[in-house]
Amino acid sequence: MCSCCTEGPWRPSARAMGWIKLAAGVFFIWLFMFVIGPWLQKAPSVEPLAQFIEESGIEATAFYYTEVEQTGDAEVDIRSTFRFMPQDP
Amino acid sequence: MEEKQQRMHEQDVVTDKAVSRLSDLWKKEDYWAIWIGFFLLIVGMIIYLPRPPAGMNETIEKANAVLAAEAQRAPFKTIEWYQATDAKKKLKASSSPIGKALSHFMHKPHGWSTNPLDAFYLSEEAAEAKKAKAMEKYEAAKAKEAAALALAKEKQAAAEAAGFKDAALNEEARKAIGEWRMAHDKASSAKKKTSVKPYNQIPYLIGFGICLALLFSVGMKFMGHSPARFMAGFPLVFLLAILAYAAEGQATMKHWGIGYAAWAIIFGLIISNTVGTPKWAMPAVQVEYYIKTGLVLLGAEILFGKILAIGIPGIFVAWVVTPIVLITTFIFGQKVLKMPSKTLNMTISADMSVCGVSAAIATAAACRAKKEELTLAVGLSMVFTSIMMVAMPAFIKAVGIPEVLGGAWMGGTIDATGAVAAAGAFLGERALYVAATVKMIQNVLIGVIAFGVAVYWCAKVDCVPGQRVSAMEIWHRFPKFVLGFIAASIIFSMLYQAMGPDAGYAMVDHGVLRGFTRIFRGWFFCLAFVSIGLATNFKELAHHFKGGKPLILYVCGQSFNLALTLLMAYIMFYKVFPDITAKI
Known part of the structure; x- marks a missing residue:
């Protein structure tokens, strides 16, 4: 029998509860992405880095070196430094 | 009961059970992971290895000759030294037309700020507006880079005039070159943002999803699962x-x-x-x-x-x-x-x-x-x-x-x-x-x-x-x-x-x-x-x-x-x- 047909206070069915929880989950993601995250980002220690990441276009979310363009540049530069190290006169 | 528990455990762990048979080669996902992985690696090699960037060897040779000469000339990395490394950095097979086409097809959703639709679609007008905004920033960054380069050249010339033997002049030149490199990096980042083009990623994502589903379903068939059922469930996983x-x-x-x-x-x-x-x-x-x-x-x-x-x-x-x-x-x-x-x-x-x-x-x-x-x-x-x-x-x-x-x-x-x-x-x-x-x-x-x-x-x-x-x-x-x-x-x-x-x-x-x-x-x-x-x-x-x-x-x-x-x-x-x- 459907829970809405029983006597006593109304309770949503398990299926409806699932959808309500899903909506709550989506809401929390929205809250984190558009309210909490940007608010925390205004902290003086965080804001300059956030602005820098935005301007430089560095893929700060990448987790392996092949996903980060700057690792390629770094490697060429460092290798060249070791191979063609400037000599003192 | 014990068998059921064993089966449940196997579903949980990130591996399969430890028995070896010849049929494992086509019945186990460990081997299918190898076959699919190597298939893609071979395709990648066929696409890129015969197509080196134009003048690759000459550019490398020339850049290395400059680097060797500059390393002997000055006790610090000169402007020419950095320009030679920059020339090597530009050599990328993925910048070829086929590389760009592949990147376009397999591209993940784009970056966005407030409107999630920007991750998938950008109109011509919006792209133009973004480009104009980025151009403004790039022009400013380019001017700063040019000024920093002029100063670096001046300081390097002063150090060179002293035969690179004056430690203070060398240090000044090194510092000025360092500042030019910072300005150069900023200008490069700003330049990349000017290459905004309109896009509609949705058809590409659908096409790419179908390719992935087909690729994995071959293995599913050999492993004794229904490819049709796999294909039916795949859109949800891919969408997420x-x-x-x-x-x-x-x-x-x-x-x-x-x-x-x-x-x-x-x-x-x-x-x-x-x-x-x-x-x-x-x-x-x-x-x-x-x-x-x-x-x-x-x-x-x-x-x-x-x-x-x-x-x-x-x-x-x-x-x-x-x-x-x-x-x-x-x-x-x-x-x-x-x-x-x-x-x-x-x-x-x-x-x-x-x-x-x-x-x-x-x-x-x-x-x-x-x-x-x-x-x-x-x-x-x-x-x-x-x-x-x-x-x-x-x-x-x-x-x-x-x-x-x-x-x-x-x-x-x-x-x-x-x-x-x-x-x-x-x-x-x-x-x-x-x-x-x-x-x-x-x-x-x-x-x-x-x-x-x-x-x-x-x-x-x-x-x-x-x-x-x-x-x-x-x-x-x-x-x-x-x-x-x-x-x-x-x-x-x-x-x-x-x-x-x-x-x-x-x-x-x-x-x-x-x-x-x-x-x-x-x-x-x-x-x-x-x-x-x-x-x-x-x-x-x-x-x-x-x-x-x-x-x-x-x-x-x-x-x-x-x-x-x-x-x-x-x-x-x-x-x-x-x-x-x-x-x-």
């Missing part, structure tokens, strides 16, 4: 993977370094723990299949020729400290914290000491960790990566730690490479180059760690105390996909070495890998993390976190890592090789 990539591209989340792995798990978890994962989607929830295939492709990215990129100091920071921290943390977890699960202990230890998510995936698969354990390790890594990316550069600046030392410290300790690059670049170009290179050679360590963990688990952990395990038994238990992972690494390392670092950079690193297989690998891991989320119960996850031991393990291990890496970097870069450090 798209959403995970889209969430990663959101501006604020990008600033916090929260990548697709976290989003994929979160989206999957939300669905499975609210409305439930639909039964029709379950045949496409294939955690191990996706992870193992992704790992075979990751193997190709483990190029052993890179470990000498920053010489002996880099090896000590990345290849000596890291295994010490890994083993010490694991022993600490077993003996002091009494971690209830060895596999969780190992996954967190590797994830914290080596390089975060990628190390967690490889180690979890090698030691048969449960999917909840991998989820916990990835979650911890993501949280601490965000914190360390913000806190470390601030601390380094506040305390006045030199750039090279700060870069080596961050490269050896922050888990994710993207966060290392962001934090390093925030300190300066020298810090970025040292940090990114140390991290890169630490990334390469994954191959050795995964192989070592797989052998150790087969020979020591997965056996009765006192039992002697034969070589055949180890072979039976050994996760076979690791062979594909190691083989891919060896083949591509040899290819890279044979070409030399300059041509290898252009053809292998920025051709086959970054231009093709890396993109597939990213999608495969994303599909795996979505599948983990879709198959995980919050209660099971909470059970593994009981007592907060995983958090304590991570914090203690990372504290030790921070102390030892700083000490080793200081000794290597400032006590043993100060001359090298001065020239970086």
Whole structure:
């Protein structure tokens, strides 16, 4: 029998509860992405880095070196430094 | 009952059962991961290796001749020295027309700020508006770069007039050149933003999704599953993977370094723990299949020729400290914290000491960790990566730690490479180059760690105390996909070495890998993390976190890592090789 047909206070069915929880989950993601995250980002220690990441276009979310363009540049530069190290006169 | 429990356990762990038959070659996902992985690697080689960038050898030869001459001419890196390295950096096979076409087809959702639709569609008008805005910034950055270059030329000429023998003039020139490089980097970043073009990613994503579904369904058929049922469930898994990539591209989340792995798990978890994962989607929830295939492709990215990129100091920071921290943390977890699960202990230890998510995936698969354990390790890594990316550069600046030392410290300790690059670049170009290179050679360590963990688990952990395990038994238990992972690494390392670092950079690193297989690998891991989320119960996850031991393990291990890496970097870069450090 459907829970809405029983006597006593109304309770949503398990299926409806699932959808309500899903909506709550989506809401929390929205809250984190558009309210909490940007608010925390205004902290003086965080804001300059956030602005820098935005301007430089560095893929700060990448987790392996092949996903980060700057690792390629770094490697060429460092290798060249070791191979063609400037000599003192 | 026992059989049922055994079957349930097998579904949980990131490996298959330890029995070897010839038919395993086409019936087991370990082998299918190898076949699919190598199929993609071969396709990548066919596409890129016959198409080197125009005038590649001549450009390399000319640039190296300039570098050799400049190294003899001045005691610091001259403007010409940097221009020659810039010429080498531009050589990329992935910049060819076919490379650009492939990148367009397989592109993940684009970056966005407030409107999620921007991740998938950008009209011509909006692109023009963005371009105009970016052009303004670029013009300003270009003017600053030109001014910085003029000053650098002036200072270098003054130093040259004194025969490069006046230390004060040399220092002034070095400083001016450093400032020009900073301005050059800013102008380069600003220039990239001017190349905005309108896009509609939706048809490409649908086409790419169909390709992936077909690719995996071949293996599903041979493994005795219904390809039709797999194809029916795949759209949901792929859609969540798209959403995970889209969430990663959101501006604020990008600033916090929260990548697709976290989003994929979160989206999957939300669905499975609210409305439930639909039964029709379950045949496409294939955690191990996706992870193992992704790992075979990751193997190709483990190029052993890179470990000498920053010489002996880099090896000590990345290849000596890291295994010490890994083993010490694991022993600490077993003996002091009494971690209830060895596999969780190992996954967190590797994830914290080596390089975060990628190390967690490889180690979890090698030691048969449960999917909840991998989820916990990835979650911890993501949280601490965000914190360390913000806190470390601030601390380094506040305390006045030199750039090279700060870069080596961050490269050896922050888990994710993207966060290392962001934090390093925030300190300066020298810090970025040292940090990114140390991290890169630490990334390469994954191959050795995964192989070592797989052998150790087969020979020591997965056996009765006192039992002697034969070589055949180890072979039976050994996760076979690791062979594909190691083989891919060896083949591509040899290819890279044979070409030399300059041509290898252009053809292998920025051709086959970054231009093709890396993109597939990213999608495969994303599909795996979505599948983990879709198959995980919050209660099971909470059970593994009981007592907060995983958090304590991570914090203690990372504290030790921070102390030892700083000490080793200081000794290597400032006590043993100060001359090298001065020239970086």
